[in-house]
Amino acid sequence: MNQENQVIFKGTKDGITVVFDPEAPFASLCEQLEKKVEDASKFFDGVKTSIAFKGRVFSDEEEQKLLDIVCSHTTMQITFVKTENDEVGRISALLSKQMQPFNLTKFHKGSLRNGQRIDFDGSVVIIGDVNPGAEIKATGNIIILGQLKGMAHAGCSGMSEAFVSAVYMAPVQLRIADIITRFPEENKKGPKPPEYAFVKDGQIFVMELA
Amino acid sequence: MSEVIVITSGKGGVGKTTTSANLGCGLAILGKKVALVDADIGLRNLDVVMGLENRIVYDLVDVVEGNCRLKQALIKDKRFDGLFLLPAAQTRDKDAVSPEQMQKLCESLKEEGFDFIIIDCPAGIEQGFKNAIAGADRAIVVTTPEVSAVRDADRIIGLLEANGLNDPTLILNRLRVDLVQRGDMMNIEDVTEILAIDILGVVPDDESIVIATNKGEPAVSSQESKAGQAYRNIVQRLLGEEVPIMSFEEKQETFIDKLKNLFRH
Numbered sequence: 001m002n003q004e005n006q007v008i009f010k011g012t013k014d015g016i017t018v019v020f021d022p023e024a025p026f027a028s029l030c031e032q033l034e035k036k037v038e039d040a041s042k043f044f045d046g047v048k049t050s051i052a053f054k055g056r057v058f059s060d061e062e063e064q065k066l067l068d069i070v071c072s073h074t075t076m077q078i079t080f081v082k083t084e085n086d087e088v089g090r091i092s093a094l095l096s097k098q099m100q101p102f103n104l105t106k107f108h109k110g111s112l113r114n115g116q117r118i119d120f121d122g123s124v125v126i127i128g129d130v131n132p133g134a135e136i137k138a139t140g141n142i143i144i145l146g147q148l149k150g151m152a153h154a155g156c157s158g159m160s161e162a163f164v165s166a167v168y169m170a171p172v173q174l175r176i177a178d179i180i181t182r183f184p185e186e187n188k189k190g191p192k193p194p195e196y197a198f199v200k201d202g203q204i205f206v207m208e209l210a
Numbered sequence: 211m212s213e214v215i216v217i218t219s220g221k222g223g224v225g226k227t228t229t230s231a232n233l234g235c236g237l238a239i240l241g242k243k244v245a246l247v248d249a250d251i252g253l254r255n256l257d258v259v260m261g262l263e264n265r266i267v268y269d270l271v272d273v274v275e276g277n278c279r280l281k282q283a284l285i286k287d288k289r290f291d292g293l294f295l296l297p298a299a300q301t302r303d304k305d306a307v308s309p310e311q312m313q314k315l316c317e318s319l320k321e322e323g324f325d326f327i328i329i330d331c332p333a334g335i336e337q338g339f340k341n342a343i344a345g346a347d348r349a350i351v352v353t354t355p356e357v358s359a360v361r362d363a364d365r366i367i368g369l370l371e372a373n374g375l376n377d378p379t380l381i382l383n384r385l386r387v388d389l390v391q392r393g394d395m396m397n398i399e400d401v402t403e404i405l406a407i408d409i410l411g412v413v414p415d416d417e418s419i420v421i422a423t424n425k426g427e428p429a430v431s432s433q434e435s436k437a438g439q440a441y442r443n444i445v446q447r448l449l450g451e452e453v454p455i456m457s458f459e460e461k462q463e464t465f466i467d468k469l470k471n472l473f474r475h
Binding site for chain 2: 023111114115116127131132133
């Protein structure tokens with residue numbers, strides 16, 4: 001196969017597309033790219049453009065090497081690199097995974113009855129009551145727009161910044177991260193304002209929602 | 211239009227069987243054709259409460275297994291026309307029947323032309339419960355005003371909803387008016403607040419129920435019995451009539467009343 005064709009430059013309205021031969025060895029591709037960039041270095045001088053690598057998938061190091069070749073021979077300013085790797089999708093997936101405890105929220109409409117259980121990787125909002133015998137486990141926060149009389153475990157994978165909030169807080173047991181408390185009996189009676197529970201100095205505190 | 215109603219509670223001993231018997235009789239008194247089905251295989255009681263124990267030849271398991279025809283197993287009640295009992299087998303257990311078979315059984319009972327088919331569910335949430343609710347169109351949850359019974363009722367309501375039996379109604383059984391007035395027992399509001407379902411009726415604790423049950427004669431037919439009146443009201447509500455929940459407040463005797471009574475004698 002003609003080595004010349006292993007690397008082909010194409011100009012599109014979005015910028016420059018470099019099409020690589022999918023079979024050729026990487027070293028050979030580098031060589032060809034270097035040669036072509038060198039030849040056309042005048043043409044690319046001072047151009048501000050995005051560059052797209054097509055034809056095959058490169059590893060991060062390979063990609064960096066190719067970019068280095070381009071940059072070392074021209075004064076081209078690369079604004080954006082698009083590759084076959086679907087970088088955008090990868091980054092957003094990574095982001096959403098890291099942000100999950102804060103971002104993903106399960107909304108449950110209706111009460112949670114005795115024996116029912118919600119186990120969720122993220123935060124949970126209950127629009128209804130959580131009755132005695134019901135359980136909620138969330139890696140993030142728990143908010144109950146009703147009475148909490150069952151068991152709630154926020155930050156169950158160890159996130160101690162998580163909180164539990166309820167319009168009427170009277171749980172059998174309250175857990176945040178790896179801390180477990182029994183809710184004081186005297187706080188389970190009579191009308192009281194909405195409250196939220198959080199961890200401070202390794203203890204669970206319950207405060208009124210001001 | 212026939213309707214299959216399952217009477218359930220989760221906890222044992224709250225009055226499922228008594229309620230089933232009384233609702234069945236009450237509906238039959240008003241001229242409805244009713245089938246009572248005892249789904250408590252292995253621990254049958256409904257036949258005893260109805261006073262029909264000595265008439266059992268075939269039972270539910272015999273019907274399901276094809277040992278007899280449905281009509282042969284249905285026992286006609288001795289007091290009310292249009293009331294029939296399908297007894298449970300006593301020598302088998304809950305696994306003798308599958309939910310699919312119960313569904314089929316309910317279908318065939320509907321084809322027999324019954325207006326109401328009332329299923330007496332066993333206690334617990336296992337096979338027997340699953341069987342009992344399989345063919346039901348609606349559910350009635352029975353509970354007593356005790357924390358444990360209410361907890362179990364809550365669990366049962368969750369399971370009913372998970373099985374597509376939405377909006378079950380509640381019968382609060384064995385309410386002790388004196389204890390409620392002293393604040394020593396949960397009142398109607400306390401229970402409905404937790405369970406959050408519509409209340410179908412409240413039955414006061416009444417010794418006439420014990421007497422009637424032991425005699426095998428449901429209290430619903432007794433005019434003097436307060437519980438009987440409560441069951442009659444529930445039957446009316448089942449038929450779609452609006453009947454207010456009866457008040458059990460006993461008039462507090464004042465000191466003057468006591469004096470008057472004293473002079474009267």
